[in-house]
Amino acid sequence: MKKTASALAASLALSTLLVACGGGSDDTPSVPRLAASVSDNTQFFNRVATFAVCEQIGSSCEARVATAAEIVAASTDGMTLIYTNSPKDEVGFVDITDPSAPVALGALAMGGEPTSITVQGNHALIAVNTSPSFTAPDGKLVVVDIATRQVVHEIALGGQPDSIAISKDGKYVAVVIENERDEGAGDGRPAQLPGGKLTIIDSVGAPSTWKTRDVALTNLAMLYPTDPEPEYVSINDNNVAVVTLQENNHIVQVDLATGKVTRDFTAGKVSLTQIDLTDAPRPNQVNLTESLSDRLREPDGVTWVSTRQFVTANEGDLDGGSRGFTLFNTDGSVAHDAGNTMEHLMARIGHTNDKRSDAKGNEPENVAAGRFGSTDYLFVASERSSVLAVYDLSKANAPAFKQVLPSAQAPEGVLTIPSRNLVITASEETNPVVGGPAVFAALNIYQYQKAAPKYPTIESVNRTDGTPIPWSALSGLAAAPTGSLVYAIDDSFFKGNRIFEIDTSTKPAKLQREIRITDPSGLIAKLADVLPDTASGTTFDDADLPALVNADKSVNIDPEGIAVASGGGFWVASEGAGGVAANNVKSANLIFKVSATGVIEDIVQLPVDVNAKQTSNGYEGIAESDGKLVVAFQRTWTGDTHPRIGVYDLVAKTWSFLFYPLDLVTSANGGWVGLSDITALGNNRFAVIERDNQSGPDATVKKIYRIDLTGKADGSVLTKTLVRDVLPDLRATKGHVLEKIEGLTRLANGDVYLVNDNDGVDLGSGETQLINLGKILN
Structure with missing residues (x-):
């Protein structure tokens, strides 16, 4: 009513x-004026x-x-x-x-x-x-x-x-x-x-x-x-x-x-x-x-x-x-x-x-x-x-x-x-x-x-026509090698996915540039030549490929993680849709190498046997370090006992996989616990977000852990060290605890930033909190 x-x-x-x-x-009588x-x-x-x-x-x-x-x-x-x-x-x-x-x-x-x-x-x-x-x-x-x-x-x-x-x-x-x-x-x-x-x-x-x-x-x-x-x-x-x-x-x-x-x-x-x-x-x-x-x-x-x-x-x-x-x-x-x-x-x-x-x-x-x-x-x-x-x-x-x-x-x-x-x-x-x-x-x-x-905590500048850059549903974060700039992406809630450049030196932070991801060379269409169809391998449905690319060559993927590429441009991790449990895999988990202007230059795929284990909860975060890409899978895939941390060697073009032990579900409302973003700390060390899918008073797991991949053989289960429980930081905003803390990065000066995904204001308030946690990862 x-x-x-x-x-x-x-x-x-x-x-x-x-x-x-x-x-x-x-x-109409006038009102007396006190001041x-x-x-x-x-x-x-x-x-x-x-x-x-x-x-x-x-x-x-x-x-x-x-x-x-x-x-x-x-x-x-x-x-x-x-x-x-x-x-x-x-x-x-x-x-x-x-x-x-x-x-x-x-x-x-x-x-x-x-x-x-x-x-x-x-x-x-x-x-x-x-x-x-x-x-x-x-x-x-x-x-x-x-x-x-x-x-x-x-x-x-x-x-x-x-x-x-x-x-x-x-x-x-x-x-x-x-x-x-x-x-x-x-x-x-x-x-x-x-x-x-x-x-x-x-x-x-x-x-x-x-x-x-x-x-x-x-x-x-x-x-x-x-x-x-x-x-x-x-x-x-x-x-x-x-x-x-x-x-x-x-x-x-x-x-x-x-x-x-x-x-x-x-x-x-x-x-x-x-x-x-x-x-x-x-x-x-x-x-x-x-x-x-x-x-x-x-x-x-x-x-x-x-x-x-x-x-x-x-x-x-x-x-x-x-x-x-x-x-x-x-x-x-x-x-x-x-x-x-x-x-x-x-x-x-x-x-x-x-x-x-x-x-x-x-x-x-x-x-x-x-x-x-x-x-x-x-x-x-x-x-x-x-x-x-x-x-x-x-x-x-x-x-x-x-x-x-x-x-x-x-x-x-x-x-x-x-x-x-x-x-x-x-x-x-x-x-x-x-x-x-x-x-x-x-x-x-x-x-x-x-x-x-x-x-x-974030507001956008105007485009040339005087209207603001519209944005929402931010997912991963990545910091520029120097200075105060960070990069974010919008997720699959929107078509025509974009990368955003955000200046964190001001309050609120200024979203000052949008970079549309495009596929002018038709690399996504060529995936059909190398990935088996669901009818024969439960990995990818060729029929869905056209829907991933628009007439203007912008793309409709599910960007969840972003990293600044050492050779220029960005790495974007796109989460797949569907899973083998329902025999309805519609898109695979893919890594896109894009230029500084958003043009897709290469696509990295998972091995077919790993693709066959896919569920709907795949890539969430990506980082580049020491010649390798490291990606965090959100939740456990079919036949596994823990979520994967995938390591891709950029020179050898080979994959290895480690496993991450999640915290137990502790919310009275149940739900699940999974991984979100990952950021490189150097020397084979990384920080990851681990969170439950709960909000408000139901939320109990919102944490940042550190992992070390040094000497870990393919198939190893990692150990983790708690860096910070960020529930107090989320409660400090004096609102409901936000569910999807999905972006994490560290600036060159050591400041660590955290951001949530507001789900495109769909079944949610739309609140976005970009939080500076200080130098917690030094």
Whole structure:
């Protein structure tokens, strides 16, 4: 369901928010100004904690149950968070007295699906959906004592509630009654009755004395006059509610004292250029070259930033979604629109969700505002790219991008607590996978600090057309022989694979060049002449060879490891697909020698008898040292007892194989342990990443080991020495522990860098952490 952020964010913000007016009508009262908003370039927001909702069930999240954190509010002192958990029909409570160490306080059943929440005094006010069906919508307002976490009163709402907000003076509670349509009925479009409305609760006195008033939102000049489907509500200091009607692409303003609709107007359309609209066949490339004309904004979240202006998050639904946000004046005129800037931001920081390119892109879901110090800020949550973008509102009608913050997957709710210098996001996505990497719904806590921003850790420069180099799904790392440059590769999530040049001397590191891997000489096609077909040897399927090369000679391989070649250019290790267990080997594990410009110059193959053992987990890392290539196989192949470390003599062109003993699986969630990258240390010594396939609280094995190949005969089992357990380094980011730490390299000055693969923002948050571990491998 489409949920809304707590109105507490707006009420706290509006007590101090002072944005210059931008074209409001003459009858709109002005807001008294305490002081002008002034930009502050010395303070930034940084994540200080992540609270997994499953911690309410068990400290290690052992229970594999669906949870969510959709909308979040705070007690008036800002010390307790209350969030909605719709899959469990409950609200949860979290103590954030120390925001860097949130503590679970338990949960309370709601007798239905909680959809939104706000706070008045000592009480949390929760909108609860109790509808038996789409055609018989029903709901209630549940009043909960925050201190005792007990229900003290309930009020019938007579429809399915979605968003709730409270006025700053506490006189009025506004509840959006959406009466959501059934997307599976007919063509799934409105109109589907009964239509929604806005319910006003006069909230002076004890909750038992509160009365309700309904405001009809039908018969306005909009797309579906009988079916408004209101989505989100925010209240300004003059007790005027602004309500978004997403499917109708419409906005309504209601005077809460009189219960009258005072204004309504279309949210309008946007035309966008230099965006990516293509994701098929999946996976694809991100190409910021396409255009979109007259796209309906279809706003979701909305927040007032003064009594004369409000901001909408233009998520989209039926026919729209403009991939950004809009600053509106109260008369319906547009003071500012984000245009394509949020799409470019996601491409620059590696958070483009390419599987959503043909739909609504990054999908801005929600907005909140607040004054921190002397600066007014706007916060925009991207549901599909899982970030919170922060904008400085000091200059009238010109929100200025300040920074971007990583979030757990799919942030829905946004809450500002300026009195404590805190911002909270509630991320609803959850996937309690058994054995595999789970996705954990969470609350993310950010603090306004006199410190530099810690995210992103990598951002790209612009191409010649002014658009950023789009990137994601980084795999291996390799350092240049001198200086601060490292090279990374994108994996098989994308077609047209590339090598990236990254300058680590700046923060964030600059992805400053992309090198497309190409096969102009047709070397991949010639593999069919030397590799047996699966029908006769279970090693390679010739029929899949054409799919590996595109018309422009770029290639669609699975680059997992990269090394700088001593003679110039690079070695790229490509992981094969399929395995003998299912008799479906589709591509072999291959090593490509490519030039400095990405042209494939040679291909190194495994012996046929080793190919015959292939599973789907093959090459992960590669290193060159002393005239040899050394490759790490991720997991054990058929008939072996350990994963292989392959050694290829570049002069003799012969293979030998050693075996690497893995740590045992120790995660309560099971899964597996395997190898990732490998980097040369000299004198036949190498460092390897050993990791489990677990994330968040399930992760237990994220380590760097050192191995020595000196004097080891073909077939020997290696010994290993622990260099560093990097779980503390991953936890130091204050987010969920990232599953795929897949890149490792050492600069000439001894600094060791680690990077994770964000899986192309597919079933993950997209967070990429490039971490300098210091001189741990000297």
